[in-house]
Amino acid sequence: MPNEKSTKSAEIIEGAFAVLLREGLATLSYDRIASGANVSRQLVRYYFPEPDDLMLALADRLAETYREALTNGLAGISGPDRLKVFFDFYFDLLEGQAKPRDDQAYDALFSLAAGSAPIRDNLRGQYSLLGLTLTHEIRSCYPDIPMASCAEISYLFVTIMYGHWKMVATLGLSEDHKHIARRSIDRIIASYRALPEPSNDQSAWKT
Incomplete structure (x- = not known):
């Protein structure tokens, strides 16, 4: 209690x-x-x-909300469907498990991160953990894609996903563009599978 x-x-x-x-x-x-x-x-x-203490606690609260929601969405799911759940969830396309409505809060945290190393480290840690987790999910689903390339795909996913929601929250673009962004992820994966040469860059999620 x-x-x-x-x-x-x-x-x-x-x-x-x-x-x-x-x-x-x-x-x-x-x-x-x-x-x-x-x-x-x-x-x-x-x-x-200290104001940073409160913003760090808020960042942790947001991260925990995502972990809980995604854990619930993935419960009992295995194989390729797990990856689809990952992608659909973050673009708010997962039926019965809505993406948290927190884009303005993340917008604010990213603004504050420009002048606060602790907030910047916290957010980088959140997105890096998501990227590393997704890298292994992609590799598990598509063992024909080299691990370094899986890391690249996860990096592209995070940047596209984040960019989409910032365009919606900050600039007022239509949320329906999530369908465009989501389709682009499938096309990126298809392109990596068509040309499975391993990447020479091993640092997609290194700082």
């Missing part, structure tokens, strides 16, 4: 998340977060004395 401290911390994190989704980064402040969490400003400062 969660204790009072963890409960209050979670409420504050949810308050910050709500403010980011509703108002964006420009208005984010201890006062606005306190209002969103229905707690005092002093309590927010008590649990999160």
Whole structure:
């Protein structure tokens, strides 16, 4: 059972998340977060004395939401269908398991990462873990594709997926473009299978 401290911390994190989704980064402040969490400003400062601490906790909360959702989506699925679930989930095409609606929050975190090494490291770690996990899923599904090429495909997937949702969240492009982005992943895989020569670059997910 969660204790009072963890409960209050979670409420504050949810308050910050709500403010980011509703108002964006420009208005984010201890006062606005306190209002969103229905707690005092002093309590927010008590649990999160540094703004980066709160944003890191929010980043962890977002990552955990994805892990739980994807774990549920993959439950009992094996073989090539696992890879389809991965791709469909991140483009919000998986029936019965919606992608979290958090693009504005991630937008804000990436903006903050430009001036914060801890936030930058956290986000890089999230996407690198996704890329490495997906690399092995691709290799398991398509053993004819060399491992280095699987890493390249996973890198392309992450950049296309992230780019699509940023174009939707920031520039207002149609969310329906996810179908274009999703189809491109299948075409990329087909092109690697047609030309299975191993890549000379072994560093797709190295920093």
